[in-house]
Amino acid sequence: MTFYNRDDELAALETAFNSPGHDFYVVYGRRRVGKTELLKEFCTDRPHIYYLAAQEAEHRQREKFVEQVADTFDDRVPRIDGWDDAFEYLGDKLTSERHVVVVDEFPYLIAENDSLPSYIQAFVDEQLQHTDSMLVLCGSSVSTMESEVLGHESPLYGRRTGQIDLQPFSFxxxxxxxxxxxxxxxxxxxxxxxxxxxxxxxxxxxxxxxxxxxxxxxxxxxxxxxxxxxxxxxxxxxxxxxxxxxxxxxxxxxxxxxxxxxxxxxxxxxxxxxxxxxxxxxxxxxxxxxxxxxxxxxxxxxxxxxxxxxxxxxxxxxxxxxxxxxxxxxxxxxxxxPTHVATTFEDVCQEAVWEAIRRGEFDPYSKIGRWWYGEEEVDIVGLAPDDDRILLAECKWTAEPVGYALVENLRDKAENVRWGPGNREERFALFSRSGFVDGLEEDLDSNWSLFSIDDLDILFSNNNL
Incomplete structure (x- = not known):
């Protein structure tokens, strides 16, 4: 499968690996979000041990883990009686060579032995920290990763040097x-x-x-x-x-x-x-x-x-x-x-506002979201408290061009959005799938910004970054 994006996450992992000393990273997120692809891309061209856990008996999980370590170092598979021995064996190997060690689907191991975080704590404290290697624990069960690895009650709490909560792609x-x-x-x-x-x-x-x-x-x-x-x-x-x-x-x-x-x-x-x-x-x-x-x-x-x-x-x-x-x-x-897509369009337009801010096409706003009170609602409101400035925007996924009625409607709604002083600076924006009626843009002053689908396409284009 083609690897897409994730530049920031890759950069974080690379910076950690290239820095002196050991690293212990936690990577987690929902199923299918691309954790494994990210880690495989990171491991490419780096010496690594990649172990994918499965839902099977503990002794078999441990045997496969040790076999993976031995195979990486072209070593004879040793006799191992417990997880403490398995990690001690791994630690001995890492003293001579720098590696990335990835344990993927870590929650499957915990399901078979809930003491595993304690064994890894000992491994990190007694062996990993004396190497330049990197341990990555990865999992799809968000609840397990947050409680058993990142949580205050976990033996591993405070040991990690970084974490990535991998999110789905933005639009x-x-x-x-x-x-x-x-x-x-x-x-x-x-x-x-x-x-x-x-x-x-x-x-x-x-x-x-x-x-x-x-x-x-x-x-x-x-x-x-x-x-x-x-x-x-x-x-x-x-x-x-x-x-x-x-x-x-x-x-x-x-x-x-x-x-x-x-x-x-x-x-x-x-x-x-x-x-x-x-x-x-x-x-x-x-x-x-x-x-x-x-x-x-x-x-x-x-x-x-x-x-x-x-x-x-x-x-x-x-x-x-x-x-x-x-x-x-x-x-x-x-x-x-179209009704379903209209909600998505509002989120896409909110992304567009942030992108316009990053590019300097909009003045900055520290907070952006939806506003409502009773039956009144504004699709996007941006707040700039330090400058007493507010942005009010509507997003229309309609088959007809947006006209003057929406302009007046948004002006009326602005009066009901109670925020800031009476002399606050108000800016407005309209986003429309089907464009705008002739003459609308020319009749509005510089406090108004209008975005058609073509305008959004240009805004989101990587060629303009």
């Missing part, structure tokens, strides 16, 4: 993979999200409709059951979490709405929501002008475009998909897809 990063024109790229991203494996499953020489039907609406396709496998990585009983994710994907965003849609009482629901947030499967959002700790106006959103699409269209229609997938696509998905 701008995903553009290296998605070769559609920008409008179709946004539609496609609203289906796959930024998970590298999902992105590369699509064939961009085929239409988006063909990709959806082939990769998501076929019971034999990898993505058809993917969310269930993802949840089972983290949760023993995922059924209730599935119902919560489906409710949120279908537009029930407040705790009361989610409780009503799922039948889960508010008390237990708050714990389920906390777990889903910790696993990065949902996000809690408050108005950008409010305090995230104090505000009671919280809303929840599925944190991944692919999961949002799957729980909106696939999970509720499984029986029909099994019988007639084309009818589900033509009758249910395709007519509603």
């Amino acid at each position: 701008q990063q995903a553009r290296d993979v998605i070769t559609y024109d920008l409008a179709d790229a946004i539609r496609s991203y609203s289906v796959t999200g930024g998970t590298p494996m999902y992105l590369t499953l699509f064939d961009y020489d085929r239409t988006l409709a063909e990709n959806i039907q082939t990769q998501l609406l076929s019971p034999t396709a990898v993505l058809y059951n993917e969310p269930e496998f993802l949840l089972r990585t983290e949760l023993r009983n995922p059924a209730r979490y599935m119902s919560i994710l489906e409710a949120v994907a279908l537009g029930h965003t407040t705790p009361n709405e989610i409780s009503g849609a799922t039948g889960i009482d508010p008390g237990p629901l708050s714990k389920y929501l906390q777990t889903l947030r910790r696993l990065r499967l949902i996000d809690r959002e408050v108005p950008v002008t409010a305090s995230s700790q104090k505000s009671k106006r919280s809303q929840y959103h599925v944190a991944d475009e692919f999961l949002r699409f799957w729980f909106r269209y696939v999970e509720p229609n499984r029986s029909s998909i099994e019988e007639a997938p084309t009818i589900v696509f033509d009758g249910t998905i395709e007519p509603d897809l």
